[in-house]
Amino acid sequence: MNNAFLTWFRTRGLFSWLALAVVLLVLFPLLLDSFRLGLVGKYMTYGFVAIGLVMLWGYGGVLSLGQGVFFGLGGYAMAMFLKLEASDPESTKIQSTPGIPDFMDWNQLTALPAWWEPFQYLPVALLGVIVVPTLLAFVIGYALFKRRVGGVYFAIITQAIALILTVLIIGQQGYTGGVNGITDLKTLLGWDIRTDSAKLVLYYVCAILLLLAILGCGWIQRSKLGTLLLAMRDKEDRVRFSGYDVAMFKTFVFCLSAMLAGIGGALFTLQVGFMSPSFVGIVPSIEMVIFAAVGGRMSLVGAVFGALLVNFGKTYFSESFPDLWLFLMAALFIGVVLAFPNGLAGLIDSHIKPWLARWRTAKAAAPMAPADPAPPPVPAAAAQPPEPSLPAHLAQEKT
Amino acid sequence: MSNTDFVLAVEDLTVSFDGFKAIDNLTLYLDRGELRVIIGPNGAGKTTLLDLICGKTRATGGSIKFKNEEMLGKPEYRIVRAGIGRKFQTPSIYENLPVFKNLEVSFPHGRGVFGALAFKCTQEVNDRVQAVAGEIGLAGKLDWEAGLLSHGEKQWLEIGMLLMQDPELLMLDEPIAGMSARERELTAELLQRICQNRSVIVIEHDMEFVKRIAHKVTVMHQGKVLAEGPMDKVQSDPRVIDVYLGH
Ligand SMILES: Nc1ncnc2c1ncn2[C@@H]1O[C@H](COP(=O)(O)OP(=O)(O)O)[C@@H](O)[C@H]1O
Numbered sequence: 001m002n003n004a005f006l007t008w009f010r011t012r013g014l015f016s017w018l019a020l021a022v023v024l025l026v027l028f029p030l031l032l033d034s035f036r037l038g039l040v041g042k043y044m045t046y047g048f049v050a051i052g053l054v055m056l057w058g059y060g061g062v063l064s065l066g067q068g069v070f071f072g073l074g075g076y077a078m079a080m081f082l083k084l085e086a087s088d089p090e091s092t093k094i095q096s097t098p099g100i101p102d103f104m105d106w107n108q109l110t111a112l113p114a115w116w117e118p119f120q121y122l123p124v125a126l127l128g129v130i131v132v133p134t135l136l137a138f139v140i141g142y143a144l145f146k147r148r149v150g151g152v153y154f155a156i157i158t159q160a161i162a163l164i165l166t167v168l169i170i171g172q173q174g175y176t177g178g179v180n181g182i183t184d185l186k187t188l189l190g191w192d193i194r195t196d197s198a199k200l201v202l203y204y205v206c207a208i209l210l211l212l213a214i215l216g217c218g219w220i221q222r223s224k225l226g227t228l229l230l231a232m233r234d235k236e237d238r239v240r241f242s243g244y245d246v247a248m249f250k251t252f253v254f255c256l257s258a259m260l261a262g263i264g265g266a267l268f269t270l271q272v273g274f275m276s277p278s279f280v281g282i283v284p285s286i287e288m289v290i291f292a293a294v295g296g297r298m299s300l301v302g303a304v305f306g307a308l309l310v311n312f313g314k315t316y317f318s319e320s321f322p323d324l325w326l327f328l329m330a331a332l333f334i335g336v337v338l339a340f341p342n343g344l345a346g347l348i349d350s351h352i353k354p355w356l357a358r359w360r361t362a363k364a365a366a367p368m369a370p371a372d373p374a375p376p377p378v379p380a381a382a383a384q385p386p387e388p389s390l391p392a393h394l395a396q397e398k399t
Numbered sequence: 400m401s402n403t404d405f406v407l408a409v410e411d412l413t414v415s416f417d418g419f420k421a422i423d424n425l426t427l428y429l430d431r432g433e434l435r436v437i438i439g440p441n442g443a444g445k446t447t448l449l450d451l452i453c454g455k456t457r458a459t460g461g462s463i464k465f466k467n468e469e470m471l472g473k474p475e476y477r478i479v480r481a482g483i484g485r486k487f488q489t490p491s492i493y494e495n496l497p498v499f500k501n502l503e504v505s506f507p508h509g510r511g512v513f514g515a516l517a518f519k520c521t522q523e524v525n526d527r528v529q530a531v532a533g534e535i536g537l538a539g540k541l542d543w544e545a546g547l548l549s550h551g552e553k554q555w556l557e558i559g560m561l562l563m564q565d566p567e568l569l570m571l572d573e574p575i576a577g578m579s580a581r582e583r584e585l586t587a588e589l590l591q592r593i594c595q596n597r598s599v600i601v602i603e604h605d606m607e608f609v610k611r612i613a614h615k616v617t618v619m620h621q622g623k624v625l626a627e628g629p630m631d632k633v634q635s636d637p638r639v640i641d642v643y644l645g646h
């Protein structure tokens with residue numbers, strides 16, 4: 001591999017991406033049993049939400065505490081299709097109205113509601129997974145950002161929307177399955193999604209989509225739009241008075257983050273086999289922000305690792321000490337935000353990378369001076385602590 | 400007045416903040432290619448006037464015509480796209496981005512969401528960044544992080560970001576505040592160069608500097624125009640001496 005290629009690779013942050021790809025596609029499938037691998041598959045779906053938050057919160061400077069809404073909408077769109085497939089007249093013949101989902105029958109519905117009808121077609125459902133969250137984000141984003149609502153107010157409003165949607169889902173039991181959610185999902189176009197082999201396939205689909213999503217977001221970060229987002233975070237008025245419609249840029253990243261969350265939700269439904277309001281509300285939405293904060297809100301790959309790590313922690317601790325988990329997570333969040341504002345990725349940038357750079361230059365210099373035991377002087381670039389808020393592709397251009 | 404040859408025609412402009420008229424029935428015309436300096440004591444409403452022209456503050460009444468087109472009520476980005484650039488009183492640059500990016504992002508292409516996604520830093524953009532960087536004396540610091548520049552260089556960078564947009568009207572709020580004598584000198588030369596093919600409004604306190612650059616001076620006091628004309632005439636106006644130069 002020549003040097004130009006390596007530089008190209010590094011400025012795009014592709015080494016960490018490659019590391020993630022190896023971990024997800026090779027290491028985990030080799031090392032973990034099918035139960036644990038299923039868990040990772042589930043955690044990866046939160047990775048979609050986390051990278052959406054990197055774009056929205058890390059880059060755009062807009063904190064949403066309602067990403068569960070979009071995760072849920074994507075998840076429900078998928079669940080509706082699967083539920084309709086599982087509710088064919090043959091398997092529901094003991095119901096008073098065969099051919100409709102069981103929870104509708106229990107709630108005395110006698111026909112499928114009209115807005116459920118389109119979801120019997122997979123292409124419509126898949127389109128719904130993407131379009132419904134994106135459209136809702138557009139409406140919310142356009143209305144709020146055009147009115148210059150931002151910061152804490154925006155966070156609180158998104159939180160309120162998460163609450164409203166949860167209440168709505170739980171209240172409309174006959175249409176949504178209520179607090180239990182949509183359960184007993186079985187097949188996708190006749191393919192049983194509950195078997196180990198299906199789970200493995202879905203795991204790979206999820207991992208590959210996630211890796212592609214990271215590449216896509218990386219491309220956006222390096223585009224002028226990415227630079228504008230950073231500029232807006234720094235001096236919003238300067239961007240506005242340079243001829244940009246700031247509200248539209250914020251709306252765009254909000255839609256992007258919603259779309260990613262929706263895709264994550266749909267993959268969650270497929271792998272876990274149900275969807276319920278417990279993934280929509282305030283607490284899951286805040287947890288999603290913690291994933292991104294722990295992993296590093298400026299790093300796409302970091303945020304995915306954050307989602308995996310925090311969820312492993314959650315599973316471990318809530319099995320052993322269920323009461324402790326909430327406190328632990330709150331402490332983790334406060335600790336990370338106060339001590340390591342750029343999360344794990346920031347720690348790696350400020351500690352591991354300079355060390356690696358020193359090691360590399362030491363190795364490169366060695367053949368030239370084999371007899372000299374003294375370490376070569378540290379180049380300025382490696383000795384300088386890197387600016388944590390500056391993304392890699394910009395930091396590279398500085399040198 | 401309907402159509403005029405003025406590049407900017409501000410007429411009967413008024414803005415009141417809770418009854419306090421920061422700009423009070425102000426009328427001001429600016430010729431093409433003119434460099435106008437606005438002076439006046441602190442709180443006279445100079446910054447507010449620029450805020451009104453660029454759409455940052457909404458006027459209570461009056462009219463602002465740029466090339467005979469009404470600007471009042473337009474969103475900020477439309478006013479900028481019409482050709483009005485504005486520098487803020489405190490240097491307003493993207494401290495975390497390299498100087499090059501600061502300039503590149505100000506280039507007036509790819510201003511929509513999808514335009515920005517598709518935007519490429521072509522040879523044309525690169526040449527323009529280099530040319531502007533040369534103009535503002537930062538050609539050697541393009542890869543510096545903007546936050547590391549000196550105060551004066553930050554002021555120049557912001558002027559450079561405006562030049563990237565090639566505006567027909569450039570408004571600068573106290574561009575030499577905090578600059579050394581040498582930097583003031585360079586800025587005066589810069590302003591004389593850049594007003595060759597555009598109109599410029601400068602707000603400034605430093606009388607030596609004003610004398611050097613101004614074509615015409617407008618003195619503001621309590622939201623009104625107190626006097627207007629060449630520097631020497633304004634300077635000898637007894638009302639001006641009374642409120643501004645006298646103390
Ligand atoms: N948004 C605002 N709300 C209330 N008062 C304001 C606002 N902006 C400016 N003012 C007042 O208007 C007056 C003019 O201010 P300004 O234009 O900044 O003066 P100058 O730039 O000439 O020093 C000041 O008294 C200031 O307090």
Ligand SMILES: [Mg+2]
Pocket residue numbers: 445446447488
């Ligand atoms: Mg002022």
